[in-house]
Amino acid sequence: MKKGKAVVVFSGGQDSTTCLFWAMERFEEVEAVTFNYNQRHQLEIDCAKDICKELGINHHILDMGLLNQLTSNALTRDTIDVKDGEEGELPSTFVDGRNLIFLTFAAIYAKQKGAKHIITGVCETDFSGYPDCRDMFIKSLDVTLNLAMDYPFVIHTPLMWLNKAETWKLAEDLNALEFVKNKTLTCYNGVIADGCGECPACHLRNKGYEDYLNMLEEGGSN
Numbered sequence: 619m620k621k622g623k624a625v626v627v628f629s630g631g632q633d634s635t636t637c638l639f640w641a642m643e644r645f646e647e648v649e650a651v652t653f654n655y656n657q658r659h660q661l662e663i664d665c666a667k668d669i670c671k672e673l674g675i676n677h678h679i680l681d682m683g684l685l686n687q688l689t690s691n692a693l694t695r696d697t698i699d700v701k702d703g704e705e706g707e708l709p710s711t712f713v714d715g716r717n718l719i720f721l722t723f724a725a726i727y728a729k730q731k732g733a734k735h736i737i738t739g740v741c742e743t744d745f746s747g748y749p750d751c752r753d754m755f756i757k758s759l760d761v762t763l764n765l766a767m768d769y770p771f772v773i774h775t776p777l778m779w780l781n782k783a784e785t786w787k788l789a790e791d792l793n794a795l796e797f798v799k800n801k802t803l804t805c806y807n808g809v810i811a812d813g814c815g816e817c818p819a820c821h822l823r824n825k826g827y828e829d830y831l832n833m834l835e836e837g838g839s840n
């Protein structure tokens with residue numbers, strides 16, 4: 619039985635859209651929050667809007683331009699190339715403090731709405747060097763948010779231990795595979811659905827999908 623109220627941190631990408639479906643299956647009331655930090659692709663915001671509209675989800679876009687003022691990296695500056703980090707370095711797409719800030723604002727928003735469940739698509743399995751995607755960080759922040767606002771927040775991370783193939787499988791289990799495949803934007807070059815095929819995000823997404831198809835073949839239709 620569905621109960622409770624949840625807020626999904628939503629970017630319009632594969633992971634957070636899968637999380638949105640996950641939340642819709644579990645909670646009575648679901649809202650989505652998208653952060654606008656003047657990211658490279660304004661299209662991301664439009665994509666998030668369209669998805670929420672289609673699914674009938676209450677959608678809130680919060681202005682986080684401040685993050686853009688503070689950090690310069692490949693997601694906030696057109697002049698910086700998207701690339702994986704050299705050994706011991708963070709990738710150029712890492713935005714310092716992003717998940718800390720986003721989840722904190724999502725929590726403030728959730729409390730005003732009487733929601734205690736917060737859902738985020740962070741994942742430690744395909745750990746690309748983002749410290750704020752680690753389970754340890756999320757657990758620590760959950761405690762901090764509870765203490766900060768004296769409110770029983772629960773942060774849910776349905777993708778934390780899934781690899782990309784398993785994330786596609788989860789979308790399938792939620793009857794959302796086609797939706798996620800065709801309507802989400804993961805590509806760093808702003809190409810919806812299957813993407814440009816060239817950037818690191820596309821490589822990860824497309825390889826995950828291939829692995830998922832292989833997984834189906836090996837395991838039968840289960």
Ligand SMILES: [Zn+2]
Pocket residue numbers: 804805806807808809813814815816817818819820
């Ligand atoms: Zn791409």
